[in-house]
Amino acid sequence: MTARFSYLEKEYLADLNKGIDCSIPLIAAPGRVAAWYVSPIRIEPVRSAGWVGSVAEGGSVNFREITFNPHGHGTHTECVGHITPEVYSVNTHIRSYHHPALLRSVQAEEITEETARDGMEAGDRVITAAMIPDGPLAPAFVLRTLPNGSFKATTNYSDSNPPYLSAAAMEKIVAGGVEHLLLDLPSVDRESDGGALRAHHHFWGLPERNRRHCSITEMIFVPDAATDGVYLLNLQFAPFENDASPSRPVLYPAISV
DSSP: OEEEEEETTEEEEEETTSOEEOOOOOOOSTTOOBOTTOOOOEEEEOEETTEESOGGGTOSSOOEEEEOOTTTSSOEEEOGGGSOSSOOOHHHHOOOOEEEEEEEEEOOEEOOTTTOOTTOOTTOEEEOGGGSOSSOOOSEEEEEESSOSGGGGTOBOTTSOOOEEOHHHHHHHHHTTOSEEEESSSOSSOSOSTTOOHHHHHHHTTTTOOOTTOEEEESOOOOTTSOSEEEEEEEEEOOOSSSEEEEEEEEEEEEEO
């Protein structure tokens, strides 16, 4: 099956049989990706009154309870409700699922005493505005940080001060027309910034305006086989009424026609 779509006044075709899954699976095992000091995922059979929800243990069916944190355990999509006192749900406010997308690979710059500003500190690794393409971008913008590799599925980012976006980079992303931002980091902001969350606020337009229909998807993994360029994105997430939900972004390579 082939999808046809327009992007920057050009027509593209995407083969829907060639999707590239950019999600990291939620697995209850040691050494899996995590952030924000969360405990490991738990997937355990229900046990009640002599009955067990495990066929391997003699139960009639597998009937397991899952305990996880959408922000800290793998690929997830979040909405403006992540940073507002009002309750906004990703399931309620993100209502479109297919978008022209632009994939861009970047290598974070190490900040020095001379370049530190706007909440950045010496030693931080930052995606700067200079790394973001000029002009219109795409409704969906996918950032792959370098170096890339399968370690992104097993890294515990807690207390590691991972790379993040500068406020100026986020301003440029928003100015480029991006409504859905995807990246392979645990946050668009510095791990510890005193609650400023500059990039989050710039993306969702707070407090001046509220871009409720826009989303940020974090902790993805884009394999090296996906080259920088134009794609069709299918962004799906579980229908939790919550500010964030585990998600599966799939990129389909696009060919100009």
